[in-house]
Amino acid sequence: MILDSAESVEFTKENIYEFIHDIWDNHVPFHKHINQKIINFDKDSCEISLKKTDNLIIDISTQRLHGGVIASILDNTGALLALTNFIEQFDSTDINYIIKQSQKIGTLDLNINYLSPGSGDEFISKGKVIRRSKRLVLAEMTLYDENDVLVATATGKYMIK
C-alpha cells in the first residue's frame, strides 16, 4: 500500500492499529470516494461512519443513500474485523509482511437485508465477529442513521488464501 520496502520494518501492536486506521481512512481510494471514516475497531467489534454527500444518493428528489453505498460500508465493516483478526493471527509485527499477507484477504460473501430507505444524513455501521477460524471470519453488521433508524443488516464472510 504505502511502504514498499522489502526490508523488515517492526511495528508495535499499537502502531499496527494506527497504521490500519490511517490506511483505511486516507489511502483506500474507494473509502474516500464514499466518505467513510473509522470510529473505532478491535478484533471483536468496530464502528464506521459515513456522511451522505450529493454523489452518494439515488435521486435528487428523495435524497436517499444508494443501496450500493450501504452495501459498501457494510462490507468494509466486516472486512475491517476480518483484517484485524487475521493480523492478530499472523503473529508478526513486521509491517511489510502484514501488508503482503493482508492483500490475500477477500470477501467471500455478503448478504444484506435492506430495512429502511437511507433517508438520514449520517450513518454508522457496527460490526461484530460471530465466528473466527484460521482462514475464515464471519461477521454481522448493522447500519443505523443519526436518528437510530435501522437501515440494513448484513452478514459477511472473509477468507484469507
Add this chain to the structure above:
Amino acid sequence: MILDSAESVEFTKENIYEFIHDIWDNHVPFHKHINQKIINFDKDSCEISLKKTDNLIIDISTQRLHGGVIASILDNTGALLALTNFIEQFDSTDINYIIKQSQKIGTLDLNINYLSPGSGDEFISKGKVIRRSKRLVLAEMTLYDENDVLVATATGKYMIK
C-alpha cells in the same frame, strides 16, 4: 427525478425506456460516481458496464475493484430489471405517475458471492428475472470482467410498496 410537473405527461413505451436509460446513466448521482452505463435492458434481462477508475479500487498496489463497487453494480442490475417489470405493470404512460410510483421501489435483499478479485479494467453485469409477481421481483446477476473471468454472482429481491 427530472420532471416535477403535477400534470399528466404521456409517453410512448419506447419513450419510457429511453427516459429510464437517460436517467440511470446521466442523472442518478451514484451511478455516475461509479462510472456505470447501461448497455441494454428489457423486462427479462439487462446488461450494465463499468470502467474501473482510480476512485473505485481498494489499494494502489493491487488495483483491484472494491467489493462495494461490485455490490453496487450488481444491485443496480437487479434494480433495473425490477423497475422495468413494475413499470410494465403500472399500465400507464403518464411519466409523472411512473416516476412517483418508481420511487416506491426498493431493494429488499442482496446476496453476493465473490468469486475472483476484480482485477480487470472493464466489467459487465448481466441480470435476468427469476420470478416476478405484483409486488416482488427476484433477479439473478453475474459480473464478468473483459477477459470473461466470473468475478461475482448474486441474487436480489426488489419490492414495490
Add this chain to the structure above:
Amino acid sequence: MILDSAESVEFTKENIYEFIHDIWDNHVPFHKHINQKIINFDKDSCEISLKKTDNLIIDISTQRLHGGVIASILDNTGALLALTNFIEQFDSTDINYIIKQSQKIGTLDLNINYLSPGSGDEFISKGKVIRRSKRLVLAEMTLYDENDVLVATATGKYMIK
C-alpha cells in the same frame, strides 16, 4: 388443518395461541417427523426444541445432526414468528378465518450459516423479529445445543399473499 367448518368459530386470543401450539406440535406431519416441540412463543420471540433421534443424523459413526434438520427447525422458528405476527394483524378471532388466512403464509427465503457440527443431543432454536410489515416478517434465528454451542445462525423472510 383440523377444523373444516365453514361456520364462524370465535376464539379468545389465548385460545388461538393454544391452538397454534397444539397444531404445530401434534398435527404438522413434518414437525413430528423431526421431533420438535415449541417451548414458548409470542409475536416478538420464540423457542423451539428438538431431540436428536437416529433418523435425524448424517452418519452412524459421527452421530451429527443433519444440516437439513437444522435448516428445518430454523425455518420453523421464523415461520412461527411470522404466523403469530400475521394472526395479530388479521384482527379476527374467528378460527376458521385464521386457518384459511394462515395457509397463505409462506417462507420467502432462508439464509443459514452453519457454525459447528450438530454434535449435541438436544437443540434449541431461538427466533426474534427484526422487521414486520403488513405482508412481510424478517426473523433472525440461532440454534444452540445443550452445551450452549452455537450450531447455526439464520435469517428468514416470510410473506403473506
Add this chain to the structure above:
Amino acid sequence: MILDSAESVEFTKENIYEFIHDIWDNHVPFHKHINQKIINFDKDSCEISLKKTDNLIIDISTQRLHGGVIASILDNTGALLALTNFIEQFDSTDINYIIKQSQKIGTLDLNINYLSPGSGDEFISKGKVIRRSKRLVLAEMTLYDENDVLVATATGKYMIK
C-alpha cells in the same frame, strides 16, 4: 460409515462412485427419512429425486411439501457435489482414507429462495458447481416438481477442514 477397518482398502474410481451412491441412498439415516434417491452425479452436476410422503408435508389440507424438506434436498444436492469434488482431490483410492477425510466436509452456508409451494408429488433437485477450490465448493441448486414448476433455488458453500 460402514467400513471401520484401519487397514487400507483399495477401490477403483468407479467403485468409489458406487460406494457413495449406496451410502447416500441406503445408509444415511436422514436421507431415508426424507425419501430421497440419487438419480445421477459426477463432479460437475447431479440430480436427486424425492417422493412426497405423508410425513413430509406441512398440513393435511394443502398437502404441500415442508420447506425444511426442500432445504434438506437442496443442501444434500450441493453436499454431494462437494463430496465428489473433494474426493477427486484426495487423489487416493483407499476407501478408509476417503471415508475419514469425507467426514471433515461440512456445509458452510445455504441460501434458499422459495418460489412456489411444493404442491407436486415428486421433486427433482439439480445442482451444478459454480466454483471449486482446494477447500471450498460453491454450488447452485434448483428444485422442480414433476410438472416442471420451479419450487426453489439455492446456493450452498461446502468446506473441508
